Amino acid sequence: MFSKILIANRGEIAVRVIRTARRMGVRTVAVYSDADANALHVAMADEAVHIGPSPVSESYLRGDRIIEAAKATGAEAIHPGYGFLSENPDFVDQVEAAGLVFIGPSAASIRAMGLKDAAKRLMESADVPVVPGYHGEAQDIVVLASKAREIGYPVLIKARAGGGGKGMRRVEHPDDFPDALSGARREAKAAFGDDRVLVEKYVEKPRHIEVQVFGDNFGNAVHLFERDCSAQRRHQKVIEEAPAPGMTAEMRKAMTDAAVKAAKAISYSGAGTIEFIVDTSDGLRPDRFWFMEMNTRLQVEHPVTEMITGVDLVEWQLRVAAGEKLPKSQEEIALSGHAFEARIYAEDPQRDFLPAIGTLHHLSFPIQAPAGSTMRIETGVRQGDAISPYYDPMIAKLVVHAEDRHSALGALATALKNTEIAGSVTNIAFLAALAEDADFAAGDVDTGLIGRKQAALTETPQPDATIVARAGLAASGMHGVSSDDPWASLTGYSHFHPIERQVSLHRGTEELKAGVTAPGNGRYTVRLDGSQSIGLTQADLAGTVTWPGHVAVFAAGIAYTFAVPDPFASAAEAEAGAGSMRAPMPGLVKLVRAAQGDAVKKGQPLLILEAMKMEHTIAAQHDGVIADIASEGAQVTDGTVLVRFVEEAGA
Template sequence: MISKLLIANRGEIACRIIRTARDMGIATVAVYSDADARALHVRSADEAVHIGPSPAAESYLVGEKIIAAAKQTGAQAIHPGYGFLSENAGFAQAVIDAGLIWVGPKPSSIEAMGLKDAAKRLMRAAGVPVTPGYEGEDQSVKRLKSEADAIGYPVLIKAVAGGGGKGMRKVDSAEDFLSSLESCRREAKASFGNDDVILEKWITSPRHIEVQVFGDSRGNVVHLFERDCSLQRRHQKVIEEAPAPGMDEATRQDICAAAVRAAKAVDYEGAGTIEFIADASEGLRADRIFFMEMNTRLQVEHPVTEEITGVDLVEWQLRVASGEPIPLKQEELSINGHAIEARLYAEDPNGGFLPSTGRLDHFDLGTEGRIETGVEEGDIISPFYDPMVAKLVVWGESRSEAIDQLADIAESVEIWPVKTNAAFIANCLREADFEGANLDTGFIAAKIETLVSSDEAGDAIWQSAADFVALADTEQNEDLPIGLRLNAPSVLGATLHHRGETRFISAARATTAADATGFVDPKHAVVFAGGQSFVFERQSRGSGAAAAGGGAILAPMPGKVIAVDVADGDTVTAGQRLMVLEAMKMEHALTAPFGGTVTDLNASEGGQVQVEAVLCVVEPNLK
């Protein structure tokens, strides 16, 4: 058995691996960048090694530094987690060549499934059904456009080396193909160093179904049933569950058997996931489920599989990497109950889901369910990495029980001043079609207007803030934040300022919302309700720096300018793209709010900008 393990990752997955390793008596080594010097995974490990500056390309993605850290600390093995180098066959081979144990599949398996075009050809040969499309070597724009026209729109463009929703575009019409291809290739090149793509027919009523597989060095392969990951936004998973609702036993046996064939076709070892796309227009049927790709690593959503099977997949990874067989046979595995996971992101749904960064001055995820996180109160959400704050996981005897549990947890999230999608998660779970398992990957896009809660503070929220301030004043304890619950008696009131409005409110009126919590400090009153935070300034102080008025185009987050489409003096129309920012591995287009003339252009391609920097101004056309 491995005695010392280096985790080549960060955040919640590093913490999760450390927890299992400790339970197994395995010493752990963390690696960290400048930004993560005081991160939770560093504090949790037995040892920690600094590997470079904050950008991942200069630290977590530099395989030589990670291998050197393992050698320096005497670690026998390297676990890559997910993301970063987890599916890099070259790094896996370098680990092995250095005389270390690679906790993952063989490099040849990663290579075989790493490119979507080659993987689809391999799966066809193995008798696994694949989605109709084009995965040829001719990558000329002319050929790709011709193939897309022949497949018929809508069509999906996917980077062959893609993952996590990066390098993927749905194209609804021939007129949009070339611009979508350009954007997809640019993102793929930046994320994966490879801008080759494949094309797939867009499936009507698509559901994302995936099967957890596990292999060992003795040729054994088992499946641990399926997960449904259909709730996605911009191809990134938001909510995952196991088992898939509406999956009958015959269909389950067929899809899981196909997944095992796929794993055996590449002589697979360790944890992996076979991803399928299902045409659910007539329910889940085996003849309408097609192979998409294989993830040759542990998945973000692996906890839901653990919850329904009682298996610790990280423990299995470490045992199999140490040369042991898979701990259980297929007939010893079964489904128990239902599990759901939601990805809590540091992002602002009311601001177009742009990333939210900064210090977690208040951070409370409660004590219910299974919380997987890599941060604690006082930690920093950095602009350098993925914005996931935590995974909220629950298990229930039934799907409806699990839904209720997870929605309650999401609505109780208390995070400030960083914004999160907690209320959005709760709204997804409470939506009637989700509760009725009427799902497909277009669920969120179709219902987005109803799923994003208003961030305007209603009367009950104002009242809650006044109650908190009044109670704090009566207790004469304003020097420290005070956690409060509503309906405490008070005869006072408070003058509060919120988003340009000032009110005096008497405390303890009947309109107080009984399910809100919050705290006060000398400057603020913060109310948490329904998964959102509402901040009020005390004693009628101003609301801070005014937003730039008129047509000023502000940077919505710190990032890098990767494209500038206009110049000073250009005439633009409403909605026209002005420039593109890249932050947290995603592209964000900034558009003109109305027709006018571009002035005061302060952005250039390749430049770094800070949040709320004025990038240019659009002077409106006056008639």
């Protein structure tokens, strides 16, 4: 076994690898960028090496610096985690040329599966079912559009390199093909450095079911059952589970046999995932699943497989890379219970899941697992850390396991509702709503479920009067603290009558007024908008947090966040740029589709902002004539004015 390894990654996967390595007595070396100097994975590792500035192209994608760090610290092997360099065969070659071990598959295996079109041709020759589509070399729009017509609409344009939904577009009609192709190519080029695509038939009621496979260097390959990853938004997974709901013995055997066959076809060693698309329009049938791609690395959702099998996949990675045989045979791997993983992101579900940034001023996960379940929290952040624009906005993965699907799903919903995060908008309330959705609970899920129900799943009820009153009390600063001092009970006291402190709360464009008085003995009265009065006690402050300029109230899994304006700020500052269209996050202005002087209509696309490796279309919020618009190639920060209109130019 290795005595020391370097982890060429960051965040929760780096923390995950460190945890297993520590249990095995293997020392770890972390690498970090400027933005991650104080990150959790850096603090947990035995050693840490700075490798460059915050952008990934200058740090986590610098294979030369990572190899130098490994050699300088005496590490014998490099674990790539997932993302970044994990599926880069050139990096594998460089690692091995430096006399180090790459903890993963061979460069040949990665190359065989790295390009989706070539991988599908290989799978066809190995007698693995492949989805109908065009996987050829020609990239001319005339050829691709012609092939799309032959396949039959709707079709899916997919980047031939990479994954994660980037460079992917669904096309319903031939007229939409050119724009969709351009968008897919731009996104693929930005994410993977390769703008080539393939075209496939879009399955109308698809499920995304994948099989975890594992191989060693002695020709052995096994599966560790399947995971269902059909709950997706924008082609990216949000809740995964294992095993797949409704799976029959016949279907499982057909899929797992095909997965192992695929792994053996490329002499695969290490952890890998064979992803299948399944047509469920007529139920789960052994003749209705097709190979999509192979991920030649550990997957983000690997914890659900670990929960149902009791296998530590990272430990297996280390053992196989160190030259050992697989720890278990196929017959020794058993499935037990059901597990779910929910990905908690800094993103705004009400704005089409737009990624967000912010400082995690409050971060609290359930201390105990819900009754009848076990729970894991996989995270790479701590309270006070910032979600930066440079990396994926995942905050944590909440993983639960119970004896059956119904119990596990109930535990997931409960755990989500007991998770509190403030400082950035998150998708927690959306995840809890999805966990309690009737169709999802029944196992009637396909990749279009979230899209069909997005409005209902992302709807957040308005805060009731008690929530607003709790926010007003927390923001007032009048509440006392627990103390044996009798004077502490006199907060807000005056000689003739209690003093009323006025608080202004802003939620979106709405302003709420609260007048707070403290009669004494831990009792408070909050008068809302000058009329309705609500009585509160010190106990009502539980589930509220404050930080400069803000207060959040947690209720039923929802974080109601209010801005608390500085009363000394000028009105001019508060109203500056009213009506302007501003950048919702830091990013790069990738494409501008309008110019100064253009008359535009509400909903018309004006520019494309690239942020967190995804493209976001900025559309006109109202009719008007453009006075000024951002330049193509401009790097903007959160809140930067992107578009100004003539009617506000003289304001």
